[in-house]
Amino acid sequence: MAEKITRALSVRQPHAEMILRGKKKTEYRVIPTRIRERVYIYASTKPGPDEAWRKAHCQPGDLPTGVLVGTVEIVDCIENGRDDYHWTLARPKRLGRRMKPKNQPQPIWFHPF
Numbered sequence: 001m002a003e004k005i006t007r008a009l010s011v012r013q014p015h016a017e018m019i020l021r022g023k024k025k026t027e028y029r030v031i032p033t034r035i036r037e038r039v040y041i042y043a044s045t046k047p048g049p050d051e052a053w054r055k056a057h058c059q060p061g062d063l064p065t066g067v068l069v070g071t072v073e074i075v076d077c078i079e080n081g082r083d084d085y086h087w088t089l090a091r092p093k094r095l096g097r098r099m100k101p102k103n104q105p106q107p108i109w110f111h112p113f
Contacts, residue, residue, distance in 0.1 A: 005071060008040035008112040010105055012048035013063040014056035016041050020070045020092045027087040029108070033077050040068045040112055041092075042105055067098040068112060 011019065011027070018024035019041055047053070047060045076088035101112035 003038060005038055005040055006111060007035065007037075008042040008068060008101060008105070008110055009072075009074075010042045010044045010107055010110070012046055012052075013043050013060075013065055014052050014058055015048050016043040016069055017058075017063050018052075018056055019072055019089060020094050022092055025089050027089055029085050029087060030083045031108070032079065032085045033074060033087055035074050036076075038071050038073045038091075041070045041072055042101065042110075042112065043067060043069045044105065064098055067100055068095060069098055070094040 009027070015024055015027075019027070043063065043065045045065045047065075053059050070093055072089045072092040074087055075090045078086045078088070080086050099112075101110070103110060103112055105112075
């Protein structure tokens, strides 16, 4: 039986791409999460910082935005000081085809369908 994925995590490009490449294994957030499951990665329309683009060896416009690009498992959440949490990511999978969410994306979590 196929795994049902119900949540999407909004991530700016090129961070979404680096997660799918397996290069970015930690997502830094100001809130903790108890979620331990596979979630969609939504490449938000707002681009990440210039330094992230240099590290990814690409530039704004090179990568898809506004779509679900893959999935990843959230396997842990570690508090690293006040208002700093490290979400541990594992086993990224790129979608065979990108999907436009039916529901309005939110800054962190949303239900895409």
